[in-house]
Amino acid sequence: MSSFDLSGKIALVTGASGGLGQAMAIGLAEAGADIIALSHSESHETVKLIRALGRKAELIAVDLSDEALLDGVFAQALGLYGRIDILVNNAGIIRRKPAAEHLRQDWHDVLDLNLNSLFFLSQLVGNHMIERGSGKIINIASMLTYQGGINVPGYTASKHAVAGVTKALANEWASKGIQVNAIAPGYMETNNTAAIQADEKRYNSILERIPAARWGKPEDMKGPTVFLASAASDYMNGHVLSVDGGWMAR
């Protein structure tokens, strides 16, 4: 099991205040990593849970969709432990409105966070990883990396693009010792899907299509994240790993 061990590694996880990001940060900490939790929330819950595991953790509260803040955030994060071995680009939002009425502001807000901050942060951390000759980047994609979705055109555009950026970075950085991959979660019970969970008909119609016969839980992300963050996946580059209870196999 030693190739899955993350002892001594430093992981930067965005959107770590709750949902999938919190579970992934805890999963990485359970495997031995110390955590820098980035989020626009001031909540210290994730940091407290990780410290209770005996690992180090620090919170940086920031609005990642504000491009002007990213250089400073990166410098602050690097200053905490002196290096970053693992970057999980998880922070993301969704805005639901039919395409014909979709607000331009919603489109921009979604793209600014889900795509632009992911690329700019990957650039900053990637350059640091190139200097060190190693690193792991995990981007969070979606089923809407493959499918069109309903009423979420900006989100779908952003998540299709996440797969493209993942492959583009993997191509350029694989030879530099950096593995860039993505995880495409299926339908998971978090704030992101609160609106469709509240719609019983829609919730059940999604449930009926999931071979595993249940919606996903944040904890379902832990194992795949540890795998892609560890030496066990050193020959994986540019892969988008579905964690979806079989949704894509249906």
Ligand code: NAD
């Ligand atoms: P969530 O709403 O519970 O978590 C989103 C996280 O992003 C929170 O920690 C929040 O603080 C952070 N965040 C939001 N805006 C931010 C900003 N401007 N700056 C910094 N941080 C910000 O939702 P989630 O389901 O945990 O979503 C996490 C990721 O997983 C997102 O990229 C989402 O698109 C993706 N995803 C979720 C599902 C699902 O079914 N829940 C499925 C596929 C993909």
